Amino acid sequence: MYEIGISRDFLNGRGEIAWGDIGLSRIEADPRLRHRMIGDGDVAENFAGFDAVLVLRQRIDQKLLDAAPRLRHVSRWGAGLDRIDLDACTRAGVMVTSTPLGGKVPVAVAALTFVLTLTHRVLEKDRLVREGRWAERADYMGMGLAGRTIGIVGLGNIGREFARLAAPFQARLAAYSPRAEKAQADALGVELVGLDQLMERSDIVVVTAALTPATQGMISAERIARMKPGCIFVNVARGEIVDEDALIAALKSGRIARAGLDVFREEPLAPSSPLMRMDNVLLAPHALAWTDQIISGNAVDAIGSLLSVAANKRPGFIANPQVLDHPRFADMSS
Structure with a gap:
């Protein structure tokens, strides 16, 4: 047997x-x-x-x-x-x-779900209705994707699928992925760039890379400091790729306007984590693609x-x- x-x-x-x-x-x-x-x-x-x-x-x-x-x-x-x-x-x-x-399509769709929810400020607008604060709605303008730059960290199966899903929104697509083939990226309308350049140029950063010794801690405090003020950050890969303390600090300071996180350095996320108390963070229990x-x-x-x-x-x-x-x-x- x-x-x-x-x-x-x-x-x-x-x-x-x-x-x-x-x-x-x-x-x-x-x-x-x-x-x-x-x-x-x-x-x-x-x-x-x-x-x-x-x-x-x-x-x-x-x-x-x-x-x-x-x-x-x-x-x-x-x-x-x-x-x-x-x-x-x-x-x-x-x-x-x-x-x-x-998981290729479901995880890519999950990443796009974060992007659309955060750019349209869905959670804040839901609260405005529930709390009777309609008069404040002009204070919560969203971000259109057309002409914006979306930076994809990791152009593997999921990263490529995300690029295909994002293409109709007329955003500029850039990616950092050392092993990606230029011809494949060109076919998707994705410009391959260095990681520092991606962080500096992107209005939205989406992390889809696999966790390896090379990617662990790759989104470091120094690289987070390079991000455009007011950008949006999404991680559907692994929490260990990102310096979580630096991410929290950037969210508090406003350098990162909003974030969507399906993964964390330690899971389950501790109730004491500052992320739990942030209104500009959308959280999911490593299950948004389920x-x-x-x-x-x-x-x-x-x-x-x-x-x-x-x-x-x-x-x-x-x-x-x-x-x-x-x-x-x-x-x-x-």
């Missing part, structure tokens, strides 16, 4: 899979496979006895791999891999797969990878392709 573990962060407060059938019925249809929830608590030994695991935000490190010698596949529900030690997995003969396409479409998209790829590896077939979206050289995968068919 091929044993598949499901990390407990898929459960809601009632102890149920948060999104209903996330594709587990496809596993149940194969009599050679069995799935069950991984034991409670962050204990590496809970992963012993599994051939594969489906994880959401579970950390996979050397300690866990040492405790689970049978493990050969980690299927990550989502695109980010910052909680998984890919080198350790490769050494241990553990294949890691992800779902980079499932729609029926992201669930169905991730389910297709994450469960599909589990089924492929269980059948010794090469899946799509292997995050550590060097693992194919490991003896465990010598007979894997393409």
Whole structure:
């Protein structure tokens, strides 16, 4: 029997899979496979006895791999891999797969949702109506996008999709993305620039980059100080990319007029965080992109990878392709 573990962060407060059938019925249809929830608590030994695991935000490190010698596949529900030690997995003969396409459109739409909500000052205008302050509405003028510069930090799958979504609004699009191809950017109408230049020129900055050692802390206090006074800042990537203290200071001073944040340095965001008390910040619990479409998209790829590896077939979206050289995968068919 091929044993598949499901990390407990898929459960809601009632102890149920948060999104209903996330594709587990496809596993149940194969009599050679069995799935069950991984034991409670962050204990590496809970992963012993599994051939594969489906994880959401579970950390996979050397300690866990040492405790689970049978493990050969980690299927990550989502695109980010910052909680998984890919080198350790490769050494241990553990294949890691992800779902980079499932969230591409939903996360890009989430970023655009932040941009439109913040530029049109939707929350402030909602409060004006609820508080009977109609006479103040002229004090809350929004920002039109036509002719403005939107700077995209990270022109990967999500960044490119955001550029496509933003194009009809007639904004100027710029991006910082060292590995982006100029021809691809040109086709999207995006100008590739340096990060400092992007921060200085942009009326709106949207962060979509993956968290890596190179991007951690990339939006530093020095770079935030370069931003145009009164600009708008959106982060749908990872909180660790941004110096959160410097961001808070810039929001207090007004250098950044408004911000939309779906991610934070520490999650959940502490009730004591100054961000909780700021009227010029729109907050979401790392879930703004969670729609029926992201669930169905991730389910297709994450469960599909589990089924492929269980059948010794090469899946799509292997995050550590060097693992194919490991003896465990010598007979894997393409």
